[in-house]
Amino acid sequence: MHGAEHLLEIFYLLLAAQVMAFLFRRLNQPVVIGEVLAGVLVGPALLGLVHEGEVLEFLAELGAIFLLFMVGLETRLKDILAVGKEAFLVAVLGVAFPFVGGYLYGLQIGFQTLPALFLGTSLVATSVGITARVLQELGVLSRPYARIILGAAVIDDVLGLMVLAVVNGVAKTGQVEMGAILKLVLLSVAFVGLAVLLSTWVARLPLERLPVGSPLGFALALGVGMAALAASIGLAPIVGAFLGGMLLSEVREKYRLEEPVFAIEGFLAPLFFAMVGVRLELAALASPVVLAAGAVVTLIAILGKILGGFLGALTQGVRSAFTVGVGMAPRGEVGLIVAALGLSAGAVNEEEYAIVLFMVAFTTLFAPFALKPLIPWAEAGLKGAKE
Amino acid sequence: MHGAEHLLEIFYLLLAAQVMAFLFRRLNQPVVIGEVLAGVLVGPALLGLVHEGEVLEFLAELGAIFLLFMVGLETRLKDILAVGKEAFLVAVLGVAFPFVGGYLYGLQIGFQTLPALFLGTSLVATSVGITARVLQELGVLSRPYARIILGAAVIDDVLGLMVLAVVNGVAKTGQVEMGAILKLVLLSVAFVGLAVLLSTWVARLPLERLPVGSPLGFALALGVGMAALAASIGLAPIVGAFLGGMLLSEVREKYRLEEPVFAIEGFLAPLFFAMVGVRLELAALASPVVLAAGAVVTLIAILGKILGGFLGALTQGVRSAFTVGVGMAPRGEVGLIVAALGLSAGAVNEEEYAIVLFMVAFTTLFAPFALKPLIPWAEAGLKGAKE
Numbered sequence: 001m002h003g004a005e006h007l008l009e010i011f012y013l014l015l016a017a018q019v020m021a022f023l024f025r026r027l028n029q030p031v032v033i034g035e036v037l038a039g040v041l042v043g044p045a046l047l048g049l050v051h052e053g054e055v056l057e058f059l060a061e062l063g064a065i066f067l068l069f070m071v072g073l074e075t076r077l078k079d080i081l082a083v084g085k086e087a088f089l090v091a092v093l094g095v096a097f098p099f100v101g102g103y104l105y106g107l108q109i110g111f112q113t114l115p116a117l118f119l120g121t122s123l124v125a126t127s128v129g130i131t132a133r134v135l136q137e138l139g140v141l142s143r144p145y146a147r148i149i150l151g152a153a154v155i156d157d158v159l160g161l162m163v164l165a166v167v168n169g170v171a172k173t174g175q176v177e178m179g180a181i182l183k184l185v186l187l188s189v190a191f192v193g194l195a196v197l198l199s200t201w202v203a204r205l206p207l208e209r210l211p212v213g214s215p216l217g218f219a220l221a222l223g224v225g226m227a228a229l230a231a232s233i234g235l236a237p238i239v240g241a242f243l244g245g246m247l248l249s250e251v252r253e254k255y256r257l258e259e260p261v262f263a264i265e266g267f268l269a270p271l272f273f274a275m276v277g278v279r280l281e282l283a284a285l286a287s288p289v290v291l292a293a294g295a296v297v298t299l300i301a302i303l304g305k306i307l308g309g310f311l312g313a314l315t316q317g318v319r320s321a322f323t324v325g326v327g328m329a330p331r332g333e334v335g336l337i338v339a340a341l342g343l344s345a346g347a348v349n350e351e352e353y354a355i356v357l358f359m360v361a362f363t364t365l366f367a368p369f370a371l372k373p374l375i376p377w378a379e380a381g382l383k384g385a386k387e
Numbered sequence: 388m389h390g391a392e393h394l395l396e397i398f399y400l401l402l403a404a405q406v407m408a409f410l411f412r413r414l415n416q417p418v419v420i421g422e423v424l425a426g427v428l429v430g431p432a433l434l435g436l437v438h439e440g441e442v443l444e445f446l447a448e449l450g451a452i453f454l455l456f457m458v459g460l461e462t463r464l465k466d467i468l469a470v471g472k473e474a475f476l477v478a479v480l481g482v483a484f485p486f487v488g489g490y491l492y493g494l495q496i497g498f499q500t501l502p503a504l505f506l507g508t509s510l511v512a513t514s515v516g517i518t519a520r521v522l523q524e525l526g527v528l529s530r531p532y533a534r535i536i537l538g539a540a541v542i543d544d545v546l547g548l549m550v551l552a553v554v555n556g557v558a559k560t561g562q563v564e565m566g567a568i569l570k571l572v573l574l575s576v577a578f579v580g581l582a583v584l585l586s587t588w589v590a591r592l593p594l595e596r597l598p599v600g601s602p603l604g605f606a607l608a609l610g611v612g613m614a615a616l617a618a619s620i621g622l623a624p625i626v627g628a629f630l631g632g633m634l635l636s637e638v639r640e641k642y643r644l645e646e647p648v649f650a651i652e653g654f655l656a657p658l659f660f661a662m663v664g665v666r667l668e669l670a671a672l673a674s675p676v677v678l679a680a681g682a683v684v685t686l687i688a689i690l691g692k693i694l695g696g697f698l699g700a701l702t703q704g705v706r707s708a709f710t711v712g713v714g715m716a717p718r719g720e721v722g723l724i725v726a727a728l729g730l731s732a733g734a735v736n737e738e739e740y741a742i743v744l745f746m747v748a749f750t751t752l753f754a755p756f757a758l759k760p761l762i763p764w765a766e767a768g769l770k771g772a773k774e
Contacts, residue, residue, distance in 0.1 A: 014611060059446075211406055
């Protein structure tokens with residue numbers, strides 16, 4: 001019965017997440033942070049009851065996928081397109097500022113060109129899961145600033161993939177491989193474009209007439225399939241899941257997709273956030289160099305996204321624009337993958353990897369704490385503008 | 388992005404299960420068989436799109452756990468206790484007949500004592516998942532025969548564990564290790580007893596006052612926790628999940644537990660049944676000896692459980708008693724684990740393992756096909772008795 005240990009680990013994660021969610025709600029703090037800290041508590045850093053491993057990592061990834069699939073279900077394409085210009089600007093500026101900032105800071109503290117490029121690249125990609133959860137928790141997913149964040153996160157992921165391809169190509173062959181990058185760009189633009197085109201078609205598709213067991217069953221397969229397709233191109237699976245959800249957003253009420261998907265998310269998403277905590281190697285961060293450089297890099301990462309979001313979404317008013325920037329701040333797995341690629345290419349050492357780890361941890365913790373007071377402030381601004 | 392291939396595999400499994408469920412419903416055949424055959428279709432035997440692996444196996448196990456957790460939620464302890472005597476008899480007889488039958492047949496076709504004992508042991512444990520799904524699909528979980536099957540499945544699992552411990556002890560040390568077996572019996576009886584005792588207490592527990600995020604979150608943790616506890620004793624995780632669900636059955640309406648758990652089951656349980664199909668190594672069965680002996684062993688396995696069920700549940704009338712026997716017929720993972728233990732102890736060879744595999748496959752396929760007409764017949768009998 002090989003599954004026993006994983007079942008026990010999931011039990012610890014669920015229980016700890018439940019208790020921490022209770023505490024954080026009581027303390028009027030973001031519940032999602034409680035779930036992350038639940039993972040720190042039961043993980044190797046403290047109690048040692050739960051360890052990283054393929055099975056738990058995959059369950060966590062499924063949790064993020066269902067979270068973004070659910071968010072996609074609640075997002076209509078036309079609402080995203082309505083803020084498309086802002087989302088595009090936010091994504092481009094939010095990629096450019098942290099990349100340049102990270103690169104220049106790397107040079108300044110004595111990195112070679114290549115490690116500095118990797119540092120910049122690791123600051124590029126927003127990990128929108130934690131922001132999506134906070135927006136969902138506060139019930140503001142339908143607001144313009146939330147739509148901008150979601151749209152920008154999709155574009156940001158494509159841009160991040162391109163930057164990574166360039167830097168990785170330089171690291172491996174010393175030059176920019178235009179062919180490979182063009183292929184990547186075409187593939188990812190085609191994927192997003194296909195999802196957009198399909199969305200009007202799926203909205204009119206009578207799912208009950210498809211040769212499937214149930215519309216819900218088809219919807220779940222579609223969500224997982226889009227996540228798989230995104231992942232096989234190199235995009236984040238959650239971006240695929242989000243697009244898959246958006247495909248179905250026009251028919252979500254007709255087929256009652258929301259409640260079941262929300263239930264699956266409710267089971268799996270806390271595992272995702274708790275595993276963020278489990279992965280947090282606190283010991284790796286406990287060096288003065290890592291702490292000092294990590295703090296500066298975190299600041300660059302946050303300010304870069306805030307500036308990008310602010311400038312890109314200024315049409316929505318100062319408060320919304322600022323909220324967009326903060327919402328784009330969390331970095332996640334992609335930042336770590338970039339640093340790990342640099343590590344395996346010999347361009348980045350363990351200490352530089354730890355700096356990125358620090359940045360990922362603190363941008364992730366920062367956003368929910370900052371969004372919690374920011375969102376009511378932005379909401380008040382939106383109301384003021386209407387009156 | 389290591390998760391891409393697993394996401395793709397899940398997509399294939401979900402989609403194939405959906406299409407096969409559609410076909411089997413159209414053909415008025417058991418949907419669950421369609422799901423199993425979906426796994427055969429996309430698995431190594433045919434298309435080769437999906438392969439066995441730790442991640443998918445674990446997701447499948449979670450699917451079985453949520454299936455039985457859901458069934459437990461719909462089962463009140465007092466309904467099981469009301470048919471407790473029958474359930475106990477069904478379990479004891481349904482363990483004894485196939486064990487003796489398998490042992491004697493093994494001797495007859497020339498097995499040594501030990502391999503024959505392993506063959507008998509592999510026929511012991513009912514795998515109640517597929518029967519539970521059929522009962523759920525037909526909406527008859529509340530009927531006395533369904534209660535007897537569920538109660539008997541729990542006792543059957545404890546008995547099966549005991550038989551395995553005896554035979555495994557004999558294989559390893561040549562003698563029956565009374566101490567180890569006594570410990571096992573005490574542990575498993577204590578576990579089931581504890582669940583029974585707790586159930587009145589949990590029914591009165593105000594879950595909304597516990598320091599947890601939500602009653603549902605607590606319920607999910609409890610279900611997984613009970614499955615983990617059962618697994619760590621050596622019982623089937625699904626037995627723990629069933630008892631966990633039963634613990635909460637009195638409060639399922641108060642806290643609206645059913646719909647979310649049903650949604651999670653709806654996502655994961657098809658993966659469980661499809662993975663049964665993926666694991667089906669058709670090639671291993673394609674030998675005349677395996678086919679001939681496999682057919683006889685399958686017959687012993689089915690008739691042994693039918694006889695046990697029939698004699699044990701005769702108080703409920705002939706039709707219900709027969710249905711109980713058929714419902715107990717499916718064997719699963721435990722049978723394969725027994726054969727694999729025999730294999731690793733050198734007491735069983737590859738061909739004998741394949742015979743058990745054959746038996747597991749065909750008892751699993753047999754039950755849904757047989758139950759589909761049997762249940763209306765038993766229902767008609769129950770109505771007739773009332774009039």
